Amino acid sequence: AAERPLKGVFHAAAVYDDAAATNLSWDRFERVLAPKLGGGWALHQATLDQPLDCFVLFSSVTALLGNPGQANYVAANLSLEALARARRAAGLPGLAVGWSAIADAGYLARHGDVLEDLSQKMGVAALSAAAALRELERLLNSDHPAVVTLAALDWRRLRAA
Numbered sequence: 001a002a003e004r005p006l007k008g009v010f011h012a013a014a015v016y017d018d019a020a021a022t023n024l025s026w027d028r029f030e031r032v033l034a035p036k037l038g039g040g041w042a043l044h045q046a047t048l049d050q051p052l053d054c055f056v057l058f059s060s061v062t063a064l065l066g067n068p069g070q071a072n073y074v075a076a077n078l079s080l081e082a083l084a085r086a087r088r089a090a091g092l093p094g095l096a097v098g099w100s101a102i103a104d105a106g107y108l109a110r111h112g113d114v115l116e117d118l119s120q121k122m123g124v125a126a127l128s129a130a131a132a133l134r135e136l137e138r139l140l141n142s143d144h145p146a147v148v149t150l151a152a153l154d155w156r157r158l159r160a161a
Contacts (some may be wrong), residue, residue, distance in 0.1 A: 123157025
């Protein structure tokens with residue numbers, strides 16, 4: 001079979017190690033940073049000579065809002081967003097999507113209590129996976145900035161939280 005050129009990269013790694021910031025050691029930060037930032041950087045380095053159509057990094061709405069107990073996760077997502085901006089500044093494709101909660105796939109689908117807390121206490125409405133993918137497709141077919149947050153927020157609840 002003929003070799004096909006690589007046309008895009010999607011980086012969606014995540015590890016959670018939640019604790020109050022005062023209880024986060026460097027090892028706990030590194031555990032969360034390594035898959036996101038380390039993985040993103042490795043993909044960036046490995047594809048510098050590739051004429052990619054897209055280079056998409058999955059961030060989180062927590063990069064915009066913060067989240068109690070997730071300083072390391074927030075830092076990891078902000079790092080990915082910085083990488084997307086740096087790629088764009090260098091004339092390379094780069095998009096970091098700060099996803100809201102996804103209700104029917106991934107971590108939050110398996111942890112309904114966390115999803116309910118986000119919704120009820122923080123005012124972060126969940127997206128369906130299908131809606132998230134539609135939005136991603138729309139972004140990939142548009143002139144988008146390097147960092148986009150896709151979230152439905154109840155600002156009154158968020159302000160109270």
